Amino acid sequence: MSTGADERGVVVIGSGPSGAAAAEMLIARNIPTTLLESGSAPQPKLHVRIARDDYLQRMPGSDAGVPCVTSGDAGATWHSALEPGGLSNYWSLQTVRLHPDDFTEGRRLHERYEWPLRYEDLEPYYRRVEGYVGILGAADDAPGFPASRVRSARALPDDWAPIAKAARAAGQGFLHRSVVQSRAFDVTLTGTAFNSYAHLIRRFPPAAPLRLVTGAHVSHLEWDGKRVTRAVYIDRETGVERAISARAFILAAGSLGSPRILLHSTSADFPQGLGNTEGVLGAYFHDHPKCGGTIRLNRALTRVRIGAFLVRPPVAESPPLLAAACTLQSVKFARGVLRGSPSIGKSNELVWWQFGTMVPTDKNRVSLSAEAKDALGLPLLEVRMRFDDEVRLALATARERLLGHLDAAGLAPEVVAYRQDAPGASVHYGGAVRMHASPRYGMLDGQNRLHAAPNVLVVDASAWPTAAEKNPVLTIMALASRAADRLANELRSS
Amino acid sequence: MTSGGRRVVVLGGSGFIGGRAVEMLVARGYAVRSASRTARPLEGLATVEPFRCDVTDAASVRDAVSGMELVVAAFVGDPRTQVDGVRNLCAALSASPARLVYLSTAEVYGGSSGALDETAPLVRQGWDYSDSKLEAEKCLQRAASVGLRVNLLRPSIVYGPRSDTWTLELGNKLEARRWGTLGRLGEGTCNLVYVDDLVAALCLALERESAPGEAFNVNGPDTLTWNEFFAAFNAELGLPPLRDWSRTEAMLRAGIGQLPRTAKELFARRGGAPPPVARVPVARRRAGSQPLAARLLDVLKATPRWRSLTSVYPRSVVYLDRKARRMLGYEPAVRARDGIARSAAWFRRVQEGTS
Ligand SMILES: Cc1cc2nc3c(=O)[nH]c(=O)nc-3n(C[C@H](O)[C@H](O)[C@H](O)COP(=O)(O)OP(=O)(O)OC[C@H]3O[C@@H](n4cnc5c(N)ncnc54)[C@H](O)[C@@H]3O)c2cc1C
Numbered sequence: 001m002s003t004g005a006d007e008r009g010v011v012v013i014g015s016g017p018s019g020a021a022a023a024e025m026l027i028a029r030n031i032p033t034t035l036l037e038s039g040s041a042p043q044p045k046l047h048v049r050i051a052r053d054d055y056l057q058r059m060p061g062s063d064a065g066v067p068c069v070t071s072g073d074a075g076a077t078w079h080s081a082l083e084p085g086g087l088s089n090y091w092s093l094q095t096v097r098l099h100p101d102d103f104t105e106g107r108r109l110h111e112r113y114e115w116p117l118r119y120e121d122l123e124p125y126y127r128r129v130e131g132y133v134g135i136l137g138a139a140d141d142a143p144g145f146p147a148s149r150v151r152s153a154r155a156l157p158d159d160w161a162p163i164a165k166a167a168r169a170a171g172q173g174f175l176h177r178s179v180v181q182s183r184a185f186d187v188t189l190t191g192t193a194f195n196s197y198a199h200l201i202r203r204f205p206p207a208a209p210l211r212l213v214t215g216a217h218v219s220h221l222e223w224d225g226k227r228v229t230r231a232v233y234i235d236r237e238t239g240v241e242r243a244i245s246a247r248a249f250i251l252a253a254g255s256l257g258s259p260r261i262l263l264h265s266t267s268a269d270f271p272q273g274l275g276n277t278e279g280v281l282g283a284y285f286h287d288h289p290k291c292g293g294t295i296r297l298n299r300a301l302t303r304v305r306i307g308a309f310l311v312r313p314p315v316a317e318s319p320p321l322l323a324a325a326c327t328l329q330s331v332k333f334a335r336g337v338l339r340g341s342p343s344i345g346k347s348n349e350l351v352w353w354q355f356g357t358m359v360p361t362d363k364n365r366v367s368l369s370a371e372a373k374d375a376l377g378l379p380l381l382e383v384r385m386r387f388d389d390e391v392r393l394a395l396a397t398a399r400e401r402l403l404g405h406l407d408a409a410g411l412a413p414e415v416v417a418y419r420q421d422a423p424g425a426s427v428h429y430g431g432a433v434r435m436h437a438s439p440r441y442g443m444l445d446g447q448n449r450l451h452a453a454p455n456v457l458v459v460d461a462s463a464w465p466t467a468a469e470k471n472p473v474l475t476i477m478a479l480a481s482r483a484a485d486r487l488a489n490e491l492r493s494s
Numbered sequence: 495m496t497s498g499g500r501r502v503v504v505l506g507g508s509g510f511i512g513g514r515a516v517e518m519l520v521a522r523g524y525a526v527r528s529a530s531r532t533a534r535p536l537e538g539l540a541t542v543e544p545f546r547c548d549v550t551d552a553a554s555v556r557d558a559v560s561g562m563e564l565v566v567a568a569f570v571g572d573p574r575t576q577v578d579g580v581r582n583l584c585a586a587l588s589a590s591p592a593r594l595v596y597l598s599t600a601e602v603y604g605g606s607s608g609a610l611d612e613t614a615p616l617v618r619q620g621w622d623y624s625d626s627k628l629e630a631e632k633c634l635q636r637a638a639s640v641g642l643r644v645n646l647l648r649p650s651i652v653y654g655p656r657s658d659t660w661t662l663e664l665g666n667k668l669e670a671r672r673w674g675t676l677g678r679l680g681e682g683t684c685n686l687v688y689v690d691d692l693v694a695a696l697c698l699a700l701e702r703e704s705a706p707g708e709a710f711n712v713n714g715p716d717t718l719t720w721n722e723f724f725a726a727f728n729a730e731l732g733l734p735p736l737r738d739w740s741r742t743e744a745m746l747r748a749g750i751g752q753l754p755r756t757a758k759e760l761f762a763r764r765g766g767a768p769p770p771v772a773r774v775p776v777a778r779r780r781a782g783s784q785p786l787a788a789r790l791l792d793v794l795k796a797t798p799r800w801r802s803l804t805s806v807y808p809r810s811v812v813y814l815d816r817k818a819r820r821m822l823g824y825e826p827a828v829r830a831r832d833g834i835a836r837s838a839a840w841f842r843r844v845q846e847g848t849s
Contacts, residue, residue: 074609074717074812075812293615387609389611392611392613396613396615415616415617417606418604418615420607420609420614421608
């Protein structure tokens with residue numbers, strides 16, 4: 001086994017949004033960084049945007065990434081992408097900050113649902129990430145919604161104001177959707193307007209202390225009894241196993257990839273997976289339950305292409321950790337025309353979708369399959385997920401509130417199509433390597449370090465103790481950026 | 495059983511589900527009145543009181559439910575019958591302590607897909623049958639909010655002996671080789687619930703009162719694809735394997751078939767409803783060659799409905815019945831294989847009797 005030596009620096013595993021944000025910070029702090037990425041080249045894909053309507057956007061095939069054996073609810077599918085940029089090749093650009101309550105709300109249920117950090121801890125990192133990603137959307141705070149620092153401020157058209165008024169009266173913000181700014185007309189081969197590989201990593205200055213190794217699929221980390229010394233990976237091109245040493249290791253292999261690596265990193269000290277002293281590795285896996293459809297209104301509203309966002313019902317009126325937010329969009333222009341849209345600039349049909357939350361428990365979890373292996377000979381991940389009735393109820397409550405606001409605005413809404421997705425559809429997973437102040441409830445400390453192996457950090461959404469219903473990328477990147485910043489402080493001072 | 499001879503009326507007692515409900519209620523010791531337009535006495539059920547009732551006539555409904563502790567609404571009909579029937583029922587029971595169980599349908603969720611429980615929205619789909627059930631549900635919910643003791647059942651695809659659509663019609667089509675699997679369009683989920691399981695749920699709903707207006711999905715233990723269902727029923731009938739029509743052929747056939755159907759509908763809309771047809775199994779066909787013209791005619795008759803083909807058979811949906819299991823203690827007992835075998839055996843029996 002050959003060894004790439006990088007004793008001074010940090011190894012980051014994964015080039016999705018979390019790995020890219022961590023690498024960005026390390027490079028800015030002038031820490032030598034090696035980025036190991038499983039994918040060799042981005043999968044060819046085409047994305048077409050016409051007049052801000054997206055066409056030809058697709059989901060990663062469920063065989064494109066980490067292969068999984070599923071159980072729990074029927075129809076569950078788990079998506080990931082083993083390619084440079086990870087899932088940011090496919091995402092739909094929506095960016096929302098978590099709300100300060102999201103870090104503390106779980107306390108109402110049990111101390112295990114408390115984050116070991118606060119909104120204020122992340123705020124500067126949100127600003128940093130928003131700075132280089134470039135966001136278009138609501139510039140002002142609204143109930144339940146801390147606004148991002150936006151590059152282009154946008155507000156909803158005037159004829160949408162009655163809906164916002166009704167929502168506000170019920171304690172919910174209703175505002176222009178926030179997304180990564182992109183061109184109105186675009187044809188790209190990188191899939192999306194912000195691909196963490198194409199738009200961040202590839203644009204680091206040539207002099208940056210970064211070594212990028214693609215086609216390097218990490219199988220496990222090596223523990224020498226005191227610390228992790230090496231990351232072992234399989235070179236996809238040659239099939240040869242290699243290892244690389246470093247002072248610290250940042251896992252950013254995604255919500256399925258990171259727990260898989262840790263589960264596969266066993267040793268005499270950690271027979272159940274690296275740092276897994278209390279059996280929490282793999283447990284508390286969560287997803288955003290998802291549903292959506294089409295709503296018809298009794299009159300046409302000015303078309304809102306990027307969309308509107310209805311913040312979750314107020315915390316005080318919801319059961320702990322159960323809520324959902326709604327995104328609305330006027331139907332795509334092409335579809336509007338097909339359905340005899342009354343005018344070009346207006347539409348009486350809205351497409352809407354919701355992301356809800358679930359209470360993470362140890363029943364929903366990932367683990368390693370005893371028998372099934374992938375093409376590289378590594379054990380497959382087993383994912384077990386079940387949505388309880390309370391989850392559907394929270395989705396329904398949010399939907400009824402949305403319909404109520406539309407009704408109060410005199411729009412007589414009628415649901416004309418509806419879809420309730422099986423687990424996995426939202427691709428907002430996390431929790432399997434959660435943070436908690438106490439090792440009893442979490443593998444990671446408040447700085448994303450393994451309690452039991454502090455030179456290993458996990459910075460993707462695996463680290464989240466709970467999942468507020470907000471789209472994760474912005475928070476994933478802010479958290480990764482913060483963790484890398486803390487790590488840089490530590491390395492500099494020692 | 496727990497009935498203690500309680501008095502129950504089944505509105506629509508001569509129908510497929512209503513008829514089975516009458517039989518099973520009798521077996522459970524209820525005193526059953528079977529109300530229908532024909533008031534035809536049921537064979538072998540001398541204890542049942544046949545009762546003539548037209549649900550579109552308010553007075554007739556009032557008579558049918560008078561003196562009853564329990565009411566089962568299992569009548570079907572055109573949209574007007576569905577909705578007027580329910581309105582009359584609400585009026586007749588407005589000041590009554592009687593309990594009502596209404597048979598709705600999972601089709602009230604419209605073309606929705608995914609795993610749906612009772613919190614899913616009700617969606618109109620431009621189909622008379624389900625839209626009128628939806629309207630009926632709304633009437634009942636309003637009545638429930640002012641005290642009507644009603645619970646609603648939303649069964650998925652109810653099949654079994656005497657089912658017009660899923661046993662007789664389908665059996666006839668399979669027998670005549672006028673049906674195939676539908677390629678990708680038949681890969682949606684067929685949520686089969688055997689009629690006995692549905693009636694068991696109905697009995698549970700009668701016996702364990704839930705909050706007024708509470709609705710329950712009722713589904714079977716297995717979910718097949720439609721193609722699997724067609725193939726399994728075909729095999730149980732002992733017929734040679736079904737031909738796969740493929741998506742394109744199925745669409746073509748449905749398109750051809752839609753022309754006369756549309757014409758008929760337009761005609762019917764002007765001239766009122768066509769008379770109901772009583773379906774019986776066609777006599778078993780003798781082997782041997784047919785003239786070309788007859789074969790051509792067969793192809794023209796082998797046309798799936800456009801609506802079913804485009805929105806029912808490809809739909810990937812599961813109706814979750816956890817609530818019925820939790821609150822009613824419902825436990826479907828008849829596996830799809832057994833239910834299909836029983837349906838096929840019944841089809842053959844009736845066929846032997848008619849040919
Ligand atoms: C269709 C779609 C739409 C979405 N829309 C939104 C949205 O609007 N807003 C939002 O916030 N989020 C959205 N998401 C979710 C978002 O894309 C993900 O949350 C985000 O990409 C996660 O980033 P990550 O870095 O944690 O993981 P990933 O993006 O999964 O990246 C993981 C990386 O690690 C690499 N890797 C994995 N295993 C190994 C290994 N063993 N060795 C080496 N490398 C490895 C992978 O190749 C990959 O590059 C969407 C997702 C999809 C699929």
